[in-house]
Amino acid sequence: MGLLVDGQWQDKWYDTDKTGGKFERTTTTFRNWITPDGAPGPDGRSAVQAEAGRYHLYVSLACPWAHRTLIARKLKKLENVISLSIVDDHMGEEGWVFSERPGTIPDTVLGKRRLYEIYLEAEPRYTGRVTVPVLWDKKQGTIVNNESAELIRIFNTGFSAFADNSVDLTPAEHRAAIDAINERVYHTVNNGVYKAGFATTQEAYEEPFHALFETLDALEDRLSSQRYLVASHAPTEADWRLFTTLIRFDPVYHGHFKCNRRRIADYPALFDYMRELYQWPGVAETVNFDHIKGHYYWSHKTINPTGIVPLGPDQDLNRPHRRDSVPFGD
Numbered sequence: 045m046g047l048l049v050d051g052q053w054q055d056k057w058y059d060t061d062k063t064g065g066k067f068e069r070t071t072t073t074f075r076n077w078i079t080p081d082g083a084p085g086p087d088g089r090s091a092v093q094a095e096a097g098r099y100h101l102y103v104s105l106a107c108p109w110a111h112r113t114l115i116a117r118k119l120k121k122l123e124n125v126i127s128l129s130i131v132d133d134h135m136g137e138e139g140w141v142f143s144e145r146p147g148t149i150p151d152t153v154l155g156k157r158r159l160y161e162i163y164l165e166a167e168p169r170y171t172g173r174v175t176v177p178v179l180w181d182k183k184q185g186t187i188v189n190n191e192s193a194e195l196i197r198i199f200n201t202g203f204s205a206f207a208d209n210s211v212d213l214t215p216a217e218h219r220a221a222i223d224a225i226n227e228r229v230y231h232t233v234n235n236g237v238y239k240a241g242f243a244t245t246q247e248a249y250e251e252p253f254h255a256l257f258e259t260l261d262a263l264e265d266r267l268s269s270q271r272y273l274v275a276s277h278a279p280t281e282a283d284w285r286l287f288t289t290l291i292r293f294d295p296v297y298h299g300h301f302k303c304n305r306r307r308i309a310d311y312p313a314l315f316d317y318m319r320e321l322y323q324w325p326g327v328a329e330t331v332n333f334d335h336i337k338g339h340y341y342w343s344h345k346t347i348n349p350t351g352i353v354p355l356g357p358d359q360d361l362n363r364p365h366r367r368d369s370v371p372f373g374d
């Protein structure tokens with residue numbers, strides 16, 4: 045685990061000294077869009093044009109942020125359009141690396157062994173964390189974007205000439221509701237588990253812990269009477285963004301990150317909902333519990349010094365999800 049400073053790799057854990065024990069996520073820096081014709085993106089920032097075979101996605105199967113992009117690529121049927129590499133789940137002193145271990149796919153584009161070398165290829169004097177996901181532009185030889193929230197929007201609309209456009213993860217009529225849910229879920233759930241897990245003072249741990257379970261209780265309420273997070277007839281981006289945290293919750297966040305007031309299995313609606321999403325065509329193939337558990341328990345030596353990976357929990361995720369009778373809410 046480490047970061048690049050002016051192009052030099054430094055093996056360092058997160059520094060929580062300056063923030064009173066709190067984990068603060070840094071913002072990502074490669075933020076260009078891809079649009080069907082190369083016209084600027086939704087916020088006016090510059091874009092490159094969508095092309096089949098031009099872009100390459102680097103992910104970790106352990107990472108919930110990267111997982112969103114894998115799901116969007118799968119649901120939009122972009123697997124033959126955007127190629128893929130998968131890093132080793134063990135993140136050691138060189139950060140994310142490529143290997144031959146099960147479930148990985150080497151760097152077939154640049155032939156690198158470490159992810160930070162790809163960042164350096166894009167920006168030789170890069171300063172910052174070296175995170176997944178990363179979308180690489182083979183034509184311009186640089187990183188287009190390394191922010192998962194934007195990558196899933198790029199996959200949803202940018203590749204309309206090549207994608208399955210019958211699937212829309214952010215339908216216009218639900219956009220405001222999706223954005224509002226994303227905002228709360230990001231701060232208290234997706235990033236909330238990290239804030240609890242990486243905290244280095246009791247206080248810095250407790251605050252996100254309470255916020256997390258307050259949101260999970262509210263989501264349980266909503267999902268008891270509505271099939272998906274917004275009143276749509278199919279899961280939207282908001283559901284997939286929540287899903288990647290839910291699926292890691294009982295195996296990892298409950299124990300490793302001390303988010304243990306309840307398990308997802310203790311919330312009847314959330315647990316059924318999570319299984320429906322898991323059973324959604326194509327999605328189970330994007331979930332790899334060996335990488336998920338192996339990564340967190342092995343890589344975070346300040347939290348789990350022995351590196352022992354727990355064997356449980358036993359979960360039957362293929363059990364019927366019982367969501368068919370829940371109304372869509374419109």
Ligand SMILES: N[C@@H](CCC(=O)N[C@@H](CS)C(=O)NCC(=O)O)C(=O)O
Nearest residue numbers: 107108109173174175176190191192
């Ligand atoms: N804002 C980024 C966050 C990505 C992120 O933090 N990824 C983690 C893995 S789950 C990572 O690569 N961490 C390496 C590090 O921080 O050194 C996104 O959503 O794309």
